[in-house]
Amino acid sequence: MDATVTATSFSTLIRTASHEQHTEAETSTFMSDLLGGRLGVDAYTRYTEQLWFVYRAMEDGAEALRNDPVAGPFIQPELMRTAELERDLAHLRGADWREGLEPLPATAVYADRVAECARTWPAGYIAHHYTRYLGDLSGGQIIRDKAERTWGFERKGDGVRFYVFEGISNPASFKRGYRELLDAVNADDLEKQRIVDECKRAFALNTAVFRELGEAFPLSA
Numbered sequence: 001m002d003a004t005v006t007a008t009s010f011s012t013l014i015r016t017a018s019h020e021q022h023t024e025a026e027t028s029t030f031m032s033d034l035l036g037g038r039l040g041v042d043a044y045t046r047y048t049e050q051l052w053f054v055y056r057a058m059e060d061g062a063e064a065l066r067n068d069p070v071a072g073p074f075i076q077p078e079l080m081r082t083a084e085l086e087r088d089l090a091h092l093r094g095a096d097w098r099e100g101l102e103p104l105p106a107t108a109v110y111a112d113r114v115a116e117c118a119r120t121w122p123a124g125y126i127a128h129h130y131t132r133y134l135g136d137l138s139g140g141q142i143i144r145d146k147a148e149r150t151w152g153f154e155r156k157g158d159g160v161r162f163y164v165f166e167g168i169s170n171p172a173s174f175k176r177g178y179r180e181l182l183d184a185v186n187a188d189d190l191e192k193q194r195i196v197d198e199c200k201r202a203f204a205l206n207t208a209v210f211r212e213l214g215e216a217f218p219l220s221a
């Protein structure tokens with residue numbers, strides 16, 4: 001048995017194991033340029049489009065997992081983001097936002113992996129759930145603030161609704177509850193290690209999307 005798995009709570013293990021990749025995602029060229037206010041609203045729009053493909057995979061898969069003994073406890077309606085993303089996209093792209101909308105290749109790979117986990121491996125789905133929703137409740141708030149200032153969206157309004165969790169009045173306490181769910185996850189040590197590995201994969205999938213977005217919006221263009 002792996003001593004690191006048994007000695008440390010699972011929520012701490014998964015956070016620590018993904019720390020390095022978190023820094024990599026956070027400091028990616030695209031994110032740095034976006035948060036540095038160096039990109040136009042078209043880049044922010046393209047990024048929001050990618051999120052829509054990912055969350056649609058995540059949340060289309062959620063319903064069937066509601067009663068799953070492993071992933072079920074994580075499925076919570078107040079986290080759902082698809083409707084918010086669609087409002088944001090209607091604001092950013094217009095009423096016909098869906099027309100001609102295509103994922104970047106890296107986004108298609110990411111969304112496919114999420115859908116595959118939802119279908120075949122509920123514990124793996126938790127890794128994707130954690131990577132996205134806990135991130136949105138944390139760093140997502142920094143992105144919202146920056147987006148409002150840079151492109152003039154109404155505070156917590158259309159364009160940034162993705163980052164506004166109306167059903168979560170206290171994100172810090174929600175995150176504490178989420179970590180308790182992680183610590184109580186219905187999986188043995190080997191499966192927990194596999195979840196950690198899938199979390200690292202989830203971060204890598206995000207970084208790949210940032211890489212393609214960075215190529216699509218080079219600063220020197």
Ligand code: HEM
Pocket residue numbers: 011014015022025026027031035130131132134135136138139140142143175203206
């Ligand atoms: C520039 C972008 C980002 C910033 C500024 C940022 C910032 C932060 C901050 C400050 C926290 C700590 C919150 C706390 O301790 O409660 C956090 C946590 C987290 N972030 Fe990010 N983040 C960014 C991008 C990302 C990305 C791209 C992902 C993955 C897709 C991500 C996933 C996470 C996760 C999963 C956590 C929770 C860690 C835990 O407590 O277990 N973040 N982020």
